[in-house]
Amino acid sequence: MITPSPTQSGAIFLSYASQDVEAARRISDSLRAAGLEVWFDRNELTGGDEWDAKIKRQIRECALFVPIISSNTQARSEGYFRREWNLAAQRLLDMAPGRPFLLPVAIDDTLECDAIVAEEFLRVQWMRLPGGNVPAAGVERVRRLLEARTHVSRESASLHPLPPREQPIAAAVASRRPRWWIGVAVVVVGIAALSAYWGKPAAPRTKQLAILPFNSIGDAPGNQVFCDGLTETITAQLTQLEQFQRTLLVVPTSELRKEGIASPRRAGAAFGATVALTGSVQRVDTMVRVTVNLVDVSSLRIIRGGAFDHPTTELYRLQDRVATQVAEWLGLDLSDQMKKALGEGQTSVASAYDLYVEGRGELTRRDGPDAIDGAIVRLQQALIADPRYALAHAALGEAFWLKYTVTKNRQWLEQAQRSCRAALQYGARLATPHVTLATLLNGTGEYEQAAAEAETALQLDPASVEAIRALARAFDRLNRSAEAEAAFKRALLRSPENPQLLTELAVFYWRLGRMADAEKQFLLVARLTPENSQVYRNLGGLYVMMGRPEEAATVLEKSIALRPTASAYSNLGTLRFQQGRYADAAGLFERAGGLSPRDYLLVGNLGDALRYVPNRAAEARETYARAIRLAEEALRVNPKDPATHASLARYHVFSGDGRRALEAIEQARALGPANVPVTFSAGIVYECAGDRERALDAIARAIKGGYSRTDILQDPDLKNLRADARFTSLLSASTPVTSK
Numbered sequence: 001m002i003t004p005s006p007t008q009s010g011a012i013f014l015s016y017a018s019q020d021v022e023a024a025r026r027i028s029d030s031l032r033a034a035g036l037e038v039w040f041d042r043n044e045l046t047g048g049d050e051w052d053a054k055i056k057r058q059i060r061e062c063a064l065f066v067p068i069i070s071s072n073t074q075a076r077s078e079g080y081f082r083r084e085w086n087l088a089a090q091r092l093l094d095m096a097p098g099r100p101f102l103l104p105v106a107i108d109d110t111l112e113c114d115a116i117v118a119e120e121f122l123r124v125q126w127m128r129l130p131g132g133n134v135p136a137a138g139v140e141r142v143r144r145l146l147e148a149r150t151h152v153s154r155e156s157a158s159l160h161p162l163p164p165r166e167q168p169i170a171a172a173v174a175s176r177r178p179r180w181w182i183g184v185a186v187v188v189v190g191i192a193a194l195s196a197y198w199g200k201p202a203a204p205r206t207k208q209l210a211i212l213p214f215n216s217i218g219d220a221p222g223n224q225v226f227c228d229g230l231t232e233t234i235t236a237q238l239t240q241l242e243q244f245q246r247t248l249l250v251v252p253t254s255e256l257r258k259e260g261i262a263s264p265r266r267a268g269a270a271f272g273a274t275v276a277l278t279g280s281v282q283r284v285d286t287m288v289r290v291t292v293n294l295v296d297v298s299s300l301r302i303i304r305g306g307a308f309d310h311p312t313t314e315l316y317r318l319q320d321r322v323a324t325q326v327a328e329w330l331g332l333d334l335s336d337q338m339k340k341a342l343g344e345g346q347t348s349v350a351s352a353y354d355l356y357v358e359g360r361g362e363l364t365r366r367d368g369p370d371a372i373d374g375a376i377v378r379l380q381q382a383l384i385a386d387p388r389y390a391l392a393h394a395a396l397g398e399a400f401w402l403k404y405t406v407t408k409n410r411q412w413l414e415q416a417q418r419s420c421r422a423a424l425q426y427g428a429r430l431a432t433p434h435v436t437l438a439t440l441l442n443g444t445g446e447y448e449q450a451a452a453e454a455e456t457a458l459q460l461d462p463a464s465v466e467a468i469r470a471l472a473r474a475f476d477r478l479n480r481s482a483e484a485e486a487a488f489k490r491a492l493l494r495s496p497e498n499p500q501l502l503t504e505l506a507v508f509y510w511r512l513g514r515m516a517d518a519e520k521q522f523l524l525v526a527r528l529t530p531e532n533s534q535v536y537r538n539l540g541g542l543y544v545m546m547g548r549p550e551e552a553a554t555v556l557e558k559s560i561a562l563r564p565t566a567s568a569y570s571n572l573g574t575l576r577f578q579q580g581r582y583a584d585a586a587g588l589f590e591r592a593g594g595l596s597p598r599d600y601l602l603v604g605n606l607g608d609a610l611r612y613v614p615n616r617a618a619e620a621r622e623t624y625a626r627a628i629r630l631a632e633e634a635l636r637v638n639p640k641d642p643a644t645h646a647s648l649a650r651y652h653v654f655s656g657d658g659r660r661a662l663e664a665i666e667q668a669r670a671l672g673p674a675n676v677p678v679t680f681s682a683g684i685v686y687e688c689a690g691d692r693e694r695a696l697d698a699i700a701r702a703i704k705g706g707y708s709r710t711d712i713l714q715d716p717d718l719k720n721l722r723a724d725a726r727f728t729s730l731l732s733a734s735t736p737v738t739s740k
Helices: 018-033 048-061 071-075 079-093 111-120 136-148 154-159 168-173 179-198 223-244 253-258 264-271 316-329 336-343 350-365 369-385 390-407 411-426 432-443 447-460 465-477 481-494 499-511 515-528 533-546 549-562 566-578 582-595 600-610 617-637 642-654 658-671 676-688 692-704 709-714 716-722 725-733
Strands: 012-015 064-069 207-211 215-217 248-250 275-284 287-296 301-311
Touching: 012 018, 018 064, 018 136, 064 136, 207 223, 207 253, 207 264, 215 223, 223 248, 223 253, 223 275, 223 316, 223 336, 223 350, 253 264, 264 275, 287 316, 301 316, 316 336, 316 350, 350 369, 350 390, 369 390, 390 411, 390 432, 411 432, 432 447, 432 465, 447 465, 465 481, 465 499, 481 499, 499 515, 499 533, 515 533, 533 549, 533 566, 533 709, 549 566, 566 582, 566 600, 566 709, 582 600, 600 617, 600 642, 617 642, 642 658, 642 676, 658 676, 676 692, 676 716, 692 709, 692 716, 692 725, 709 716
Parallel strands: 012 064, 207 248, 207 275, 215 275
Antiparallel strands: 275 287, 287 301
């Protein structure tokens, strides 16, 4: 390593985008007024050899490099600005570790600014100076950094040498591409070494890992799709390691996407992550560089970081290399069995791997049929390149299933099943295809087979949350509630504070009418993940059913503030419906339907509200007709879903077709005799169809099962039933299910 000469200047170099020149000027003036030397190009140079030579010299000789970060830098479009960062990064690589050289300054308080600070510098050390105004404390901090340049102990300089870096990728492109090509990747690696000076945090003993979306560097076509896919595949690999130890829990990328999580801080707040992996991918010609950093969420400092270079002819080695290195950073001692699990179902065909990763990237988007079709095409091409590629077969099965959920065309179900079988033919130890098959079978009403597939998946991967979910759902639909609950509790013994598992268990209790148990689990999830919009949405819906309107409104509004979703709007709409505010309810249901237009429940909810809104009652009939069409589509796929049959019965009875309503509700009760919401729906259908005796019996059973008395007392369709003297008697006689 090259140690800077003690005769080097003590100057500060300001680097800024042209839009931020005034803020840079204020920073420069403040530091100069304090007697500090500042190199600040006031747009005197416009490029060329003179500019290049002067900038190189200044960055080579300066004592402190200060890049000014704002929302303007997010675009990364200024070659001069990026080139200065790259030169500084190269300077870091030539320095002894432990010497303070870099001080990013954020001058605005926008999401764009925070994103680039987190991405580029990960808050190893930085300052926020709104508008470029430097307080006295800021000047003093800069002065201390400059003084530290000459007072770094020999011990701190020898603690953490820079990690070895492979050189071929830089050498291969230096003569053909601008050198800023390696700018961001090298900056991050350099800062990983710089963290030694500021204190390297110890990795937590129990780690919950969030792998954040990787960023695309450069303008290579399709690189962002590759980035998304690589994030997904590395997450899947590291998740497989959960089965071998209990010190690591990986947050599913699907959950991170739902909440729009892109920073370590938010991953910690929304999912309880203790460590986060950030990364970037850069492609040039025949080379690919992946840069990753492991970040301590509590301090937002880098624990470890590094860059991995691979030629495209050996791209299939990249994923294993990154996953293995991250596992070691996390303190996992990889056994031969663990290494075998990481490599299960992989390929040694570079083109197949590239297409597979891009296909996974398309699947992560899930923003409509085009993305799913793109995934299918890429995955099929991957299988042409390597027909025995088990993971590609498994991903194609998932893509076909998603295609079905959008189109409701059964041909895609058959394709999905064939792909999953092929995945198992070439990857017998893979749990994922069994989970996908269980999901398909649950979705088509084949619950016994779904349970068998889920059990097989759990034999292969006992820590699989998706397999537990599929098994519990199958048992629930088979009216084997005790076995479903046991499956959840078995998984929670391994991971007692897993937010995803706790949420699934809470929803399970909710369906059984065990509201107090459901609330307990949701509150635990809220404590573990205080900025997770999903838990507030669910808790709000529960409070609606429990007759706690003030609490329901508070948590639902918080959920919408964190992240507007169709479910949150629908739950708040249900609360307003209960309160008799039907116009408000209709508006909220319309907003929910706008976010999820093919959800029959949301359409049916809108119909319920419209019936009670003056001047809009005529719209209700057509709305119910649309809900009926959507519910019937769902039943063509899964004719054994009691909840869908119950909803269809309500829509028919509200449309005036009592005969079809009674047929549908009888099917629902036969399929779900212990399903409390179905029993409540039966009471409404019988009442509206003119069968008071059966209505009273169904409502009594719903109350005894734990269904919300508030909902029963406020539902406008039960108004006449509540006037019946027998209703008062059954209300006082029934005892709801209590917590076990």
